[in-house]
Amino acid sequence: MSGANLASGIGLPSPVSSSRPSTLIELRGITKAFPGVVANDCIDLTLRGGEIHCLLGENGAGKSTLIGILSGLIRPDAGRIAIDGVETAITSPRRALELGIGTVHQHSTLIPALTVLENLMLGDSRTLRLNERAARSRLADLSAQLSVEIDPDARVADLALGHQQQVEIVKALWRGSRLLILDEPTSMLTPQGVAELAKVLDRLKQSGQAVVFITHKLHEALTLGDQISILRQGRLVGEITPEEIRTQSQAELRAEIIRIMFGEEARSVAGVAELREELTSAPTARRTDSGDVVLELRKLTVRGAGSERGVDDISFQLHEGEILGIAGIDGHGQRALAEAIAGQRHPSHGQVLLYGAEVTGLPVSARQKLGLRYVTDDRLGEGIVGMLPVSLNLFLKRIGEAPYWRRGRIQRSVIDKRAGELVREFDVRAPSVATRVATLSGGNIQKVLLARELSFNPKVVVFHKPTYGLDVKTTATVRELIRRLAADGGAALVISTDLDELLEICDRIAVLSRGRLVGTVANGPDAAEQVGELMIGDVPVEEAA
Amino acid sequence: MSMESAAGRGLAAPRPRSERTIRAQRALDILVRSIVPVLLALAAGAILLLALGRDPLSFYRNIWDGGVAAGSWQDSAIAMAPFLLIAAGLTLIFRANIWNLGYNGQFLLGAALVSGYAPSLVKDVPLWLAFTLLFLLSGAVAGAWTLLPAILKARFGTNEIITTLMMSFIGIDLASILIKGPFHDPSTPLPQTAVIPLNKMLPSIPGTRIHIGLLVAIAAILVVHYLLTRTSWGLRLQIMGANPRAARHFGISLARLTVVSFLASGFLVGLAACADIMGLWGYIRTGWNPAYGDLIIPFVFLARLNALAVVPFVAFFAVLYTGGDLAAQQANLPTDFLYILVGLILLFMTVIEYLGRKRALGASYLTPGLKQSLRSGLIRRRRAK
Numbered sequence: 001m002s003g004a005n006l007a008s009g010i011g012l013p014s015p016v017s018s019s020r021p022s023t024l025i026e027l028r029g030i031t032k033a034f035p036g037v038v039a040n041d042c043i044d045l046t047l048r049g050g051e052i053h054c055l056l057g058e059n060g061a062g063k064s065t066l067i068g069i070l071s072g073l074i075r076p077d078a079g080r081i082a083i084d085g086v087e088t089a090i091t092s093p094r095r096a097l098e099l100g101i102g103t104v105h106q107h108s109t110l111i112p113a114l115t116v117l118e119n120l121m122l123g124d125s126r127t128l129r130l131n132e133r134a135a136r137s138r139l140a141d142l143s144a145q146l147s148v149e150i151d152p153d154a155r156v157a158d159l160a161l162g163h164q165q166q167v168e169i170v171k172a173l174w175r176g177s178r179l180l181i182l183d184e185p186t187s188m189l190t191p192q193g194v195a196e197l198a199k200v201l202d203r204l205k206q207s208g209q210a211v212v213f214i215t216h217k218l219h220e221a222l223t224l225g226d227q228i229s230i231l232r233q234g235r236l237v238g239e240i241t242p243e244e245i246r247t248q249s250q251a252e253l254r255a256e257i258i259r260i261m262f263g264e265e266a267r268s269v270a271g272v273a274e275l276r277e278e279l280t281s282a283p284t285a286r287r288t289d290s291g292d293v294v295l296e297l298r299k300l301t302v303r304g305a306g307s308e309r310g311v312d313d314i315s316f317q318l319h320e321g322e323i324l325g326i327a328g329i330d331g332h333g334q335r336a337l338a339e340a341i342a343g344q345r346h347p348s349h350g351q352v353l354l355y356g357a358e359v360t361g362l363p364v365s366a367r368q369k370l371g372l373r374y375v376t377d378d379r380l381g382e383g384i385v386g387m388l389p390v391s392l393n394l395f396l397k398r399i400g401e402a403p404y405w406r407r408g409r410i411q412r413s414v415i416d417k418r419a420g421e422l423v424r425e426f427d428v429r430a431p432s433v434a435t436r437v438a439t440l441s442g443g444n445i446q447k448v449l450l451a452r453e454l455s456f457n458p459k460v461v462v463f464h465k466p467t468y469g470l471d472v473k474t475t476a477t478v479r480e481l482i483r484r485l486a487a488d489g490g491a492a493l494v495i496s497t498d499l500d501e502l503l504e505i506c507d508r509i510a511v512l513s514r515g516r517l518v519g520t521v522a523n524g525p526d527a528a529e530q531v532g533e534l535m536i537g538d539v540p541v542e543e544a545a
Numbered sequence: 546m547s548m549e550s551a552a553g554r555g556l557a558a559p560r561p562r563s564e565r566t567i568r569a570q571r572a573l574d575i576l577v578r579s580i581v582p583v584l585l586a587l588a589a590g591a592i593l594l595l596a597l598g599r600d601p602l603s604f605y606r607n608i609w610d611g612g613v614a615a616g617s618w619q620d621s622a623i624a625m626a627p628f629l630l631i632a633a634g635l636t637l638i639f640r641a642n643i644w645n646l647g648y649n650g651q652f653l654l655g656a657a658l659v660s661g662y663a664p665s666l667v668k669d670v671p672l673w674l675a676f677t678l679l680f681l682l683s684g685a686v687a688g689a690w691t692l693l694p695a696i697l698k699a700r701f702g703t704n705e706i707i708t709t710l711m712m713s714f715i716g717i718d719l720a721s722i723l724i725k726g727p728f729h730d731p732s733t734p735l736p737q738t739a740v741i742p743l744n745k746m747l748p749s750i751p752g753t754r755i756h757i758g759l760l761v762a763i764a765a766i767l768v769v770h771y772l773l774t775r776t777s778w779g780l781r782l783q784i785m786g787a788n789p790r791a792a793r794h795f796g797i798s799l800a801r802l803t804v805v806s807f808l809a810s811g812f813l814v815g816l817a818a819c820a821d822i823m824g825l826w827g828y829i830r831t832g833w834n835p836a837y838g839d840l841i842i843p844f845v846f847l848a849r850l851n852a853l854a855v856v857p858f859v860a861f862f863a864v865l866y867t868g869g870d871l872a873a874q875q876a877n878l879p880t881d882f883l884y885i886l887v888g889l890i891l892l893f894m895t896v897i898e899y900l901g902r903k904r905a906l907g908a909s910y911l912t913p914g915l916k917q918s919l920r921s922g923l924i925r926r927r928r929a930k
Contacts, residue, residue: 344793364796374794382794385787396784396795400777408776 102172291320371459386438612868634813650716661728687815758820
């Protein structure tokens with residue numbers, strides 16, 4: 001039967017008709033629990049050929065678990081999966097491929113040092129001998145089908161991320177896929193890359209392929225999806241059918257989805273969403289170059305740690321009351337830049353100036369005292385010490401300082417009292433300040449970090465992916481805090497891979513690419529395209545120099 | 546009236562009570578996890594004794610007689626002095642997630658220097674000064690012996706388990722060379738140092754035979770506990786142990802802290818050597834290596850790296866150690882049988898730890914939704930039949 005699957009792969013286009021295409025895969029009552037959480041709770045899903053099925057949900061809604069089950073990585077605790085009406089167990093990733101289920105994971109699974117063709121042939125482990133000629137013609141067929149151009153002999157490392165993703169898609173289709181799963185495929189792409197991907201998906205749809213498209217961005221689901229399923233806390237809480245998508249307006253659908261996604265919280269969130277809409281549709285360059293320079297980087301060069309990229313020759317000025325964004329694809333030197341400003345990493349060249357005075361040689365604690373703060377992106381890894389209580393975690397950057405420590409001795413009551421105030425001020429939801437911080441949710445942990453960095457007279461704050469992995473409500477709170485910091489005469493440097501976020505809150509956006517600042521754009525109506533062009537644009541090839 | 550009180554309770558009480566029960570439960574949990582391995586080891590030891598044709602009851606009674614009854618508890622207390630000092634040194638550095646396993650070399654070097662210099666020093670200077678100098682000397686030498694591993698770890702991240710062990714072997718041999726060479730007592734052909742006169746050894750606590758080294762040890766335990774629980778230094782140390790990346794983020798100097806904690810750990814091991822030589826032995830000969838640290842490590846872990854909790858465990862072990870000699874002799878067993886008991890404690894400790902972790906996970910594993918789906922699944926299957 002797997003032979004039949006191969007034959008009926010994307011080579012045979014199914015007739016495009018107004019009636020709904022036939023059911024390909026049916027999930028019934030899929031349930032999967034991990035210690036402490038039910039990731040999937042009795043989920044029913046019907047996937048049809050020739051349809052793009054969007055799975056929409058916040059982080060932690062259970063999307064990834066469901067994908068894991070479909071791609072054979074995770075076995076469900078309960079529930080049935082039927083393929084072409086026959087109940088089937090997807091016991092392993094290999095079995096999933098045999099059944100015609102191809103997956104493009106969020107993070108690249110290609111081997112950078114090998115060529116495209118070599119990467120594709122890796123999947124062909126059925127025969128010992130590699131048949132290069134057959135592989136070439138298969139790649140040519142698939143490229144033609146998707147109308148993309150892929151150089152079979154290019155090294156994967158030399159390809160842009162958008163092209164790498166096309167190779168990933170070809171790899172998923174390689175063995176005759178009928179269902180293609182894309183896990184947050186747009187998170188690494190530029191706006192232009194997203195448009196390109198949409199075209200490819202459209203062609204796949206025309207050829208009768210079923211596509212599952214996972215995203216947490218509402219507008220993507222609305223523009224790409226034929227059918228939208230909304231997950232929330234492991235449950236399937238709502239569906240938008242193709243008829244609804246055809247007949248209703250975007251605004252109606254938006255409101256409907258927000259209502260489903262956030263239930264009783266919808267009202268407050270809807271307000272936020274509207275607010276966001278206004279800001280993104282008419283972003284005005286509120287302040288540029290108006291205030292005094294508070295933070296300046298002069299030709300800062302920082303070495304990367306291990307395989308991580310460093311930054312080269314970075315110079316910029318941050319003004320009072322300004323929010324400067326640093327856009328760029330993940331792994332292009334963001335961490336090195338942030339850590340050098342915070343004082344965690346020493347630059348090999350260049351200077352960091354705070355209010356005109358050099359702080360390049362100062363340690364973290366001294367910069368902290370001067371009002372230079374860093375909200376790290378690695379909240380669990382370095383932002384907190386999980387086994388310590390919330391109260392102590394709020395003071396970990398002021399260990400030994402009066403009045404919280406006197407002659408080296410901890411003043412518990414002073415700390416607890418101040419911690420209680422901070423917890424209230426920043427709305428950290430914790431049973432008490434004595435609770436171990438590791439037991440809090442991601443959003444509350446981020447609030448603990450913010451409370452620590454934004455208290456005691458903050459002046460210049462570096463935010464590194466400040467809303468990554470947070471729910472919509474906390475995201476709105478965090479962005480509001482950043483705005484308030486700038487409005488109160490502080491300044492913020494927001495390093496983010498989420499371009500929408502930067503467009504929403506920043507006055508200017510600088511683009512970091514391969515460890516260099518390749519340009520700065522004032523936020524405005526066409527900032528998105530400009531930033532996108534800078535992200536993919538030709539990097540000045542001075543790297544050799 | 547009853548309704549009112551119930552309502553009042555319902556409103557005000559739940560949180561503090563649940564917090565208190567959680568805390569009580571955790572305390573009970575720790576107690577169980579610490580004591581059960583010891584009891585299981587004693588039981589398994591009893592089975593082993595039976596299998597060897599010995600009477601376990603009389604074996605354990607002999608331990609009691611030799612380690613507790615009729616004033617022999619004082620011998621156990623004397624044995625505790627070096628145990629506690631080493632335990633303090635290990636607790637301190639283990640909290641930083643650094644593994645100083647070179648305690649044997651550090652101990653013997655300290656012991657060799659104390660035995661070498663004490664005979665002349667106690668004659669030449671006032672006793673209290675001699676004792677102070679000897680403690681400091683021993684601590685300094687043992688601390689210095691950790692310096693190379695400490696710097697290698699701080700500067701290059703070299704694995705300290707390997708470097709401290711290597712330095713330990715070198716230290717043991719170096720101590721032996723010192724005893725045969727410069728510190729050799731010319732009045733005897735045996736490779737040993739001159740014996741310190743009894744009246745020049747550490748004085749006893751009035752009314753007992755226990756030397757004041759035990760007081761030094763208890764003071765050290767209290768100081769370490771205070772450092773770890775109350776001071777900024779202790780907090781930095783624990784952050785480094787729990788999450789070195791976070792420590793870097795908070796601006797803690799890992800290199801300096803690593804070196805200082807190594808020096809402190811070595812210093813405490815050195816104090817143990819001085820207390821043991823000056824309080825109990827009075828001399829040292831080559832080949833003598835009591836390896837106290839090896840015996841103590843399981844109890845440092847059983848106490849969950851808590852300096853105060855180590856005390857009862859060390860007391861228990863001191864009784865086993867003191868009374869065990871006699872018991873083993875009477876049962877016609879080698880004294881190594883005690884090491885089997887210690888090994889069994891370690892084994893059961895790991896087992897209990899594993900089970901405990903599994904149970905803690907199990908408690909939250911089955912959520913109501915899953916239980917229901919499992920149940921409905923069962924019902925469906927039964928109907929299908």
